[in-house]
Amino acid sequence: MVNQTESKQDKVHKCYHCGNNCNDNISINGKIFCCKGCKSTYEILENKNLCEYYKLKKQPGIKPDIFSFNKFRFLENADVASKLYDFEDNNIATLTLYIPSIHCTSCIWLLENLNTLNPGVMLSRVNFPEKKLFVKINKNIITVKQLFELLYSVGYEPLAEKPEEDKTKPSRKKLYYKIGIAGFCFGNIMLLSFPEYLSGFGLDAEYKTVFGFLNILFAIPLLYCASDYFISAYKGIRNKFINIDVPIALGLLIVFSRSLYEIISGIGAGYFDSLSGLVFFLLIGKLLQIKTYDTLNFERNYKSYLPIAVSLVTTEGIKIVPLEQIKKGNRILVRNNEIVPADCILFKGNGNIDYSFVNGESLPVEKVLGEIIYAGGKQIGSSIELEVIRDISHSYLTQLWNDETFKKEEKNKFSDFADFIGKNFTIGVFIVVFLTAIYWFPINIDRGLNAIIAVLIIACPCAFALSIPFAFGNSMKIFGRNKFYIKNINVIERLAKINRIIFDKTGTITYSNKSDVSFVGRELTQEEKDTIKSLVKNSTHPYSRVINEYLHSVKLFSSEYYKEYLGKGIAGIINEKLVKIGSMEFVYNNLPNTENSSLVYFPELDLLRFKENNSTADKDAKLINKNSSRVYLSINTEIVGYFEIKNKYKTGLRKIISELKKKFRLSVLSGDTSAERDNLEEIFGQDAEILFNRAAQEKLDYIKNLQEKNYKCLMVGDGLNDAGALKQSNVGISVVDNINSFSPACDGIMESDTLNLLPSILDFAKANLTVLKISFSFSLFYNLIGMYFAVSGMLSPLVAAVLMPISSISVVLLAIFSTNFFAKKYKLL
Amino acid sequence: MLIFFSVIVAGGFLIAFIWSVKSGQFDDKYTPSVRMLFEDKSDEKLYKNTSNKEIKN
Numbered sequence: 001m002v003n004q005t006e007s008k009q010d011k012v013h014k015c016y017h018c019g020n021n022c023n024d025n026i027s028i029n030g031k032i033f034c035c036k037g038c039k040s041t042y043e044i045l046e047n048k049n050l051c052e053y054y055k056l057k058k059q060p061g062i063k064p065d066i067f068s069f070n071k072f073r074f075l076e077n078a079d080v081a082s083k084l085y086d087f088e089d090n091n092i093a094t095l096t097l098y099i100p101s102i103h104c105t106s107c108i109w110l111l112e113n114l115n116t117l118n119p120g121v122m123l124s125r126v127n128f129p130e131k132k133l134f135v136k137i138n139k140n141i142i143t144v145k146q147l148f149e150l151l152y153s154v155g156y157e158p159l160a161e162k163p164e165e166d167k168t169k170p171s172r173k174k175l176y177y178k179i180g181i182a183g184f185c186f187g188n189i190m191l192l193s194f195p196e197y198l199s200g201f202g203l204d205a206e207y208k209t210v211f212g213f214l215n216i217l218f219a220i221p222l223l224y225c226a227s228d229y230f231i232s233a234y235k236g237i238r239n240k241f242i243n244i245d246v247p248i249a250l251g252l253l254i255v256f257s258r259s260l261y262e263i264i265s266g267i268g269a270g271y272f273d274s275l276s277g278l279v280f281f282l283l284i285g286k287l288l289q290i291k292t293y294d295t296l297n298f299e300r301n302y303k304s305y306l307p308i309a310v311s312l313v314t315t316e317g318i319k320i321v322p323l324e325q326i327k328k329g330n331r332i333l334v335r336n337n338e339i340v341p342a343d344c345i346l347f348k349g350n351g352n353i354d355y356s357f358v359n360g361e362s363l364p365v366e367k368v369l370g371e372i373i374y375a376g377g378k379q380i381g382s383s384i385e386l387e388v389i390r391d392i393s394h395s396y397l398t399q400l401w402n403d404e405t406f407k408k409e410e411k412n413k414f415s416d417f418a419d420f421i422g423k424n425f426t427i428g429v430f431i432v433v434f435l436t437a438i439y440w441f442p443i444n445i446d447r448g449l450n451a452i453i454a455v456l457i458i459a460c461p462c463a464f465a466l467s468i469p470f471a472f473g474n475s476m477k478i479f480g481r482n483k484f485y486i487k488n489i490n491v492i493e494r495l496a497k498i499n500r501i502i503f504d505k506t507g508t509i510t511y512s513n514k515s516d517v518s519f520v521g522r523e524l525t526q527e528e529k530d531t532i533k534s535l536v537k538n539s540t541h542p543y544s545r546v547i548n549e550y551l552h553s554v555k556l557f558s559s560e561y562y563k564e565y566l567g568k569g570i571a572g573i574i575n576e577k578l579v580k581i582g583s584m585e586f587v588y589n590n591l592p593n594t595e596n597s598s599l600v601y602f603p604e605l606d607l608l609r610f611k612e613n614n615s616t617a618d619k620d621a622k623l624i625n626k627n628s629s630r631v632y633l634s635i636n637t638e639i640v641g642y643f644e645i646k647n648k649y650k651t652g653l654r655k656i657i658s659e660l661k662k663k664f665r666l667s668v669l670s671g672d673t674s675a676e677r678d679n680l681e682e683i684f685g686q687d688a689e690i691l692f693n694r695a696a697q698e699k700l701d702y703i704k705n706l707q708e709k710n711y712k713c714l715m716v717g718d719g720l721n722d723a724g725a726l727k728q729s730n731v732g733i734s735v736v737d738n739i740n741s742f743s744p745a746c747d748g749i750m751e752s753d754t755l756n757l758l759p760s761i762l763d764f765a766k767a768n769l770t771v772l773k774i775s776f777s778f779s780l781f782y783n784l785i786g787m788y789f790a791v792s793g794m795l796s797p798l799v800a801a802v803l804m805p806i807s808s809i810s811v812v813l814l815a816i817f818s819t820n821f822f823a824k825k826y827k828l829l
Numbered sequence: 830m831l832i833f834f835s836v837i838v839a840g841g842f843l844i845a846f847i848w849s850v851k852s853g854q855f856d857d858k859y860t861p862s863v864r865m866l867f868e869d870k871s872d873e874k875l876y877k878n879t880s881n882k883e884i885k886n
Contacts, residue, residue, distance in 0.1 A: 052868075105863055111862070128860040169856070176855055180846045188839060214832070 005773045011811055016157075017042050019059035019767050037064035041154055045110075048117055053110050060106035062155040071152065074309030075145035075160070077320045083308075084144060084160070092122070094136045094406065095144070095160035099151070100740035102131045111156060119152055130294040130568040133158070161307050174291060179283045180226040185218045186276040192218070193273040197798055212263040212270065219256065219272040226279050228251050228286065244415070244465055245424030251460045252279070258453050273455060274800045278462055281808050288469035289489060291476070298487040299745050301406075302397050305720060306341050307359075313385060330386055335383040342375045342388045343395040349384030353377040356506060357719040357742075358397065359671040359695055376720060397720070400696045405704075405728045406745075416494050417772055418468055422463060429459045436791050447793045454790035458800060463779035464772075471771050471815035475764065483751040484659065484761060485739070491747045494731045495765035497712045501660060502703065502725065504717035505670035505680070508735050509653055509755075512718075516648045517550040521633070523643010527575070528635060535572045535579050539564055543631050547581075547643055569631075580634045587632040587639065647676060649683070652756040657683055659759040665711075669694045669702060671721050700724030714762075716755075720744055760826040767822035775815045782807035 013022040015034035022034040029046070033039040041061060045053055053060060075081050087094045099211040102111070107126070111133055114121040120142025125134045133156075137147060151158055226249075233249035236242060252275065259270030287327050292298075312319045313331040323341055326332065331347065331518040334340055340353070351367030358376035367373055373386060375395040392398065433452050440448025473488035479486055486492065503509055524532075530553040536544040538559065561573040569582015580587050660666060667689040668680055681690060694702070703713050703725050715729035716724065718736065723744035726732030734743035737752050786803050789795045823829035849855070 105866075108860060108863055109867055112867075126860055127857045129857060173850060173855075176850045180843065180850065184839065184843045184846075188836070210832070214836070377877065484860060 009226050014059065015061075015063075016054070017059065018063040019061075019065055023079070030476040033665060035063065043154060044117070050110065050113060050116060053106050056106040056109055057104045060104050062101045064152070064155055072145050072148040072160070074307075074311075075143075075148060076322045077309060077322065079323045079325075080309045080320070081144040083322070083338055088139070091139055092136060093139050093144075094134065095147075097133045097135065097151075098161075099131055099156050099158045100157055102126065102128065102133075107156065109537070110154060111151075114150070117154070118146070121147070121150075126446035133678075137531045143513060148711050154449050159631060161304060172287075175290070178225040178228075179280070179287065181221050182276065182280040182283050185221050185225075186280040189215055189218045189272050189276045193269070193797075193801070196269045197209050197801075205787070208266075208269075212266075215270055215272045216260060216263060219270075219275065222276055222279050223256065225283060226536065229282070242419075242426055243417040244425075244461065247422055247426045247459070247461055248282070248465060251456065251462070254453065254456045258457060269797050271797050271800050273797065274804045276799075277805055278460070278808075281466055282462065285466045288473040291473060293480070293485050296485055296739060296749055298747070298749070300742060301723070301745055302376070302401060302720065305742055305744075306392070307339050310341050311335075316749065323392065326388060326392060328391055330388045332386050332388060333383055334379045334386060336381060338379055340373050340375055340377045340379065340386065342392050343390040344373050344375075344386035344388050346371050346373055347385045347387045350381060351384050352379065352381040354380050354443040355671075356512065357721070359721045361506075361672055400700070400724050403697065403700060403724055405700060405724060415468055415490065415772075417493060419767065421464060421776055425459075425461045429455065432459070432787060432791070439791075440793075451791055451793045454793070454795035455787060456802070458786035458790045458795060459783055460804075461776075461779060461781060461783075462804075464776045467775035467779070467811045467815040468772065470812045471768060471775065471819050473821070474658040474816050474819045475768050478764075478819070478828055479748075479761065482565075482757055482761075482828055483739075483754045484733075484748060484757070485750070486671075486748040487746075492638070492765050492768050494712075494747075495714070495762060496769045498714040498731060498762060498765075499664060500667070500706060500711040501664050501714045501716065502667040502669055502706075502729070504699075504715075504722050504725075505668055505676070506647075506672055507718040508667075508716055508722075510647045510649055511752075512737070515546050516646040517546055518646075519550075519641060520644055524640070526554060528640075529553055531557060531575045531577055531579055531635070532581065532633065534559060534574050535562070535570060535581060538562055538572075539570050541570075543643075543645060544570065544581075546645055547631065550643070578636050581631060584630070584632055630743050647679075649679070650752070650755060652681055656756055656758055657685075660762075661685055661687065663762075665689075667691070667697050667702075669725070671695065696721040696724050700728050703728045716750075716758075718743065757828065760828055764822055764826045764828055765828070768819065771815055771818040771822065775811050778811050778814060779807060782811075 013032045014020070015022050015038050016031040017033055017038035020034045022032050024034075026033045026036060026039050026041065028039060031042065033042065036062060038069070043063065045051055058213070082088065082093050084097075085093045086096055102108070107152055108128055111126050112124055114124045118141075120138045120139055120140075121135060123134075123136040126132070127134065133151075135147065137144075142150075148158060192214050195207065195211060229245045229252065229565075230247045232243065232245040236246055237824060255271050255275045259272050261273065262268035263270045297304075306323060309320050309322050310326055311333040312321045312326070313333050318333060326342055332341070332344070346367050346369050348369075351371065351373060352364050353367055353373055354364040355361045355374070355377045357378075358374070364380050372389070375392070375397040390396075433455050436451050436455055437448060440451050469489060472492050475492055475775065476486055506512065529551045533548060533551040533553040534557040536548045536551075537556070539545075541564070544814070557575045559572045559574050562570070563572065564570045565582070565586065569580060571580045571582075573579075631645065633640045633642060657666065663683070665687065666684055668684060668691070670676075670690075670692050671694055672692060677690060679693070681688075684690060691702070699717075699722060706713050707728075707730075708794035711730075713729040715725045715732045716735060717726055717732070718734055722732075722734075726734065726744055726746045731748065732746040733748045733750050734746040735750050735752055735755055736743050739749060739751060743749055786795075786800075789799050789803075820829060
C-alpha cells in the first residue's frame with residue numbers, strides 16, 4: 001500500500017542562525033542556512049567553541065547585510081575613532097557602543113564572551129534595556145575598526161556614533177535616593193507611631209518624648225525628599241500660576257509645621273506618619289512620570305543622520321576625515337548607498353540621488369555634472385566626486401533645524417488637567433477654611449484654629465495626583481504592547497485633545513519597501529518567468545527585489561553571463577536567452593522594432609504603443625511617467641513589455657481613514673509630485689486637504705498656521721522632511737518599519753502596522769481623560785469625608801493615618817482598572 | 830537603648846542603599862538577572878575534564 005500522506009511540496013527549512021526561510025541549499029555540519037553570511041557567522045562561532053549561542057535561544061542570529069566590504073574604513077582615522085572613546089590611555093580604551101540588534105539572551109551571552117573571539121577585548125558588558133555594550137580593549141591588540149568588524153561579523157553591528165548621554169539618568173538617580181530615604185523614614189516613623197495608636201491616650205510621658213523626638217528626627221529628611229514639590233510650587237507661584245504642586249506643597253508644609261509644633265509643645269503626637277507615607281507614595285508616582293523607553297531615542301536630529309566621516313579627495317589620494325573637518329571647496333567621494341554630507345556640486349560621475357528621507361520624493365533623481373546635490377541625499381549607483389559648496393552647518397538640511405521651533409523648550413507640562421484641578425482645588429480649600437473660620441471663631445477660637453489647620457492638613461489632591469502617573473503609566477504600557485512607544489506620559493493628554501491629523505505620504509501611508517507590481521505586455525510563459533527571476537535574483541537594486549518577489553518560479557537557472565549597469569539595468573544570458581531588464585534606453589539599445597515586439601516605439605512621436613489591442617495595455621503609454629516606474633524587459637530580440645511599479649498603500653489604510661474622517665479633519669502633506677492626487681482624494685475624501693511638493697520648512701509652516709487657528713495637530717510622518725512638522729505639532733508620531741531605524745525627533749514612535757490602530761489609540765487617549773475625572777471624583781469623595789472630621793474638630797493622627805493610605809491606594813487601583821477596562825473596550829488589550 | 834541600636838542598624842542599611850545607587854547598581858536592573866544564568870567557562874572545562882576522567886575509568 002502506497003503511503004499517501006507524503007505531501008508534494010518541499011518542506012521549507014528555517015535558517016539555523018537567523019530563522020528566515022531557506023531557499024538555497026547552503027549547509028554545513030547538517031545545519032541549514034539561508035545565506036552565506038549566516039553560514040560564515042556560524043563557522044566563526046563554531047571554530048571558537050561558542051555554539052552555546054544557539055543553545056540559549058533558537059535561531060538567535062541576525063541575517064547580515066551583504067552590502068559593503070569597507071564599511072568601517074572611516075574608523076582608520078584616529079580622530080574619528082577617538083571620539084568614540086569614553087576613556088583612553090596608552091594601552092587601554094573603553095567605549096560604550098549602541099547596538100540596535102541586541103534582542104535576546106544569546107546576544108548578551110555572545111557579546112560578553114567576545115574575548116574568546118579576540119583577546120584584545122578585555123571586558124565587555126551588555127546593558128540590555130538600553131542596548132548598549134561597554135567594551136574595554138587593549139589598543140595594542142585590537143583597533144576600533146577591528147572591533148567594529150568583529151561585531152559586524154557576528155551580526156551585532158554597532159552604530160558609529162557615541163550614544164547620547166541620557167539626560168534623564170541623573171534625575172532618576174536622585175529620585176532613587178529620595179525614594180530610598182523616604183521609604184526608610186516612612187518605615188521607621190510608622191514603627192514608632194504604633195505605640196501611639198495602640199496605647200490609646202495613656203502613654204507614659206517619658207516614652208512620649210522619646211518617640212516624639214525620634215519622629216521629628218526621621219521626618220526632617222522628608223523635607224529633602226519632597227523638595228521637588230516645593231520647588232515646583234514656588235516656581236508656579238512666582239509665575240502667578242497655581243499648578244497641582246501648590247496644594248500638595250502647601251499641605252506638606254502645614255502638616256510638617258503643625259506636627260513639629262504639637263510634639264515640641266506636647267499637645268499631640270503629630271502627623272508625621274501620614275506625611276511620610278504620603279511623600280513616599282508621591283515619589284513612587286514621580287518615578288512613573290519620568291519613565292521612558294530606554295532603547296528608543298526620541299531626540300534624533302540631522303546630526304545622527306549624516307555620516308560621521310567622509311572620504312576627502314586630496315592630491316595624495318583618498319583620506320578619511322571626520323565630518324566636522326569638511327569645508328567649502330573640499331572635494332569628496334561618495335560611494336554607492338552613502339549619504340551626501342553637505343550641499344555640493346557634482347564634479348565627476350553619474351549622480352542618482354535618493355532624497356526620499358529628506359524631502360519625500362520616492363524616486364531617485366538623476367543629476368548631471370554641475371548640478372547641486374543637497375545634503376542628506378543617498379547616492380544609488382557608482383561612486384561620484386563632489387565639490388562642497390556650503391559648510392555643513394549652512395546646508396539646506398540644517399537650515400530647518402535653525403527654526404525657532406527646535407529651540408523652544410520641551411512641550412513638557414505635566415498635565416493641563418492636573419493643573420486645572422490644582423488651581424480650583426486650592427481655591428475650594430481656602431473657601432472651606434474661610435467658612436470654617438466664620439463658623440468656629442465666634443464659638444471657640446482655639447478649636448477654630450485647630451479646625452482650620454486640620455482642614456489644611458487633610459485636604460490634599462494627593463490621591464488624584466497619584467492616580468495620574470499610575471493611570472497614564474498603565475496606558476503607556478498598553479500602548480507599548482501594541483508597538484506604539486510614547487516618549488513619556490505627558491503625551492497621552494495631548495493626544496486626547498487632538499482635533500486635526502496631518503499625514504505624510506511616502507513611507508507613512510505607503511510602503512517604502514514594498515510596491516505594487518504589474519506586468520504590461522504579452523503573456524509570459526512559466527519558463528520565461530523562471531528565466532527573468534533567475535536574472536533579477538542576483539541584483540540588489542530595489543526594483544530587482546520587487547520583481548523577484550512578484551514572480552513565482554518553479555525552477556531557477558544559473559546565469560552564464562550577468563552584468564549590472566548601475567542606474568540603467570541588468571543584462572544576462574540565462575537559459576540560452578539574452579535577457580535585458582531596465583530603463584527604456586537600456587533595453588531598446590540596439591534592438592530594432594521587429595514584428596516580435598508587442599510594444600512599438602515611435603521615435604518621431606516619442607511614444608510607445610501596443611501593436612494590438614491588449615486588455616492589460618495603456619492606449620498611449622508616455623515615455624516618462626512620474627506616477628510609476630517602468631522596468632522594461634526584453635528577451636533575445638523581442639521587447640516583451642514592462643513591469644509597472646507603483647506606490648503601494650498600506651493595508652488597512654482605507655478603513656482607518658474612513659473612521660478618522662468622521663471625527664477629525666485630515667490633511668496629507670507630501671514632498672512628492674501630485675501624481676497620486678486622484679488616489680489620495682479617493683481614500684481621504686473631498687474634505688481633506690491634500691498638498692504636494694511640500695518641503696520640510698513648508699510642512700512646519702503649515703502646522704504653525706493651523707495652530708494659529710487653534711487647531712490641535714497630530715502629525716504622522718517618517719522622514720527628515722517631516723522633522724520640523726513633527727516638532728511643531730502638538731503631538732508628532734514617527735512611523736517606522738523597524739523601531740531601531742532612524743526616526744527624527746518626535747513624541748512617539750509607531751511600528752508600521754500599528755498605524756491601523758490609530759483610531760483606537762486616539763479614542764483610548766480620550767478615555768484616559770475620563771479616567772482622570774473619575775479618579776478625581778473619588779479623591780474628592782475622600783477629601784469630603786476628611787473635611788467632615790477636620791471641620792468638626794475631630795481630626796486625630798489616627799484618622800489621618802487611616803484615611804490617607806486608603807484613599808491613595810483605592811484611587812490608584814481604580815485608575816489602573818479603569819484604564820485596563822477602556823483598553824479592552826477599544827481592543828488595545 | 831534598643832531603639833537606639835535599631836536606628837543605627839537601619840541607618841546602616843540606608844547607607845548601603847545610597848552607596849549602591851551611587852555605584853550604578855540600579856542603572857541596569859535587567860541584565861544581571863540574565864547574566865547569572867550563564868555557565869561559567871572554567872566550571873565547564875572542569876566538568877568536562879572530570880567527566881572524561883570518569884569515562885576513562
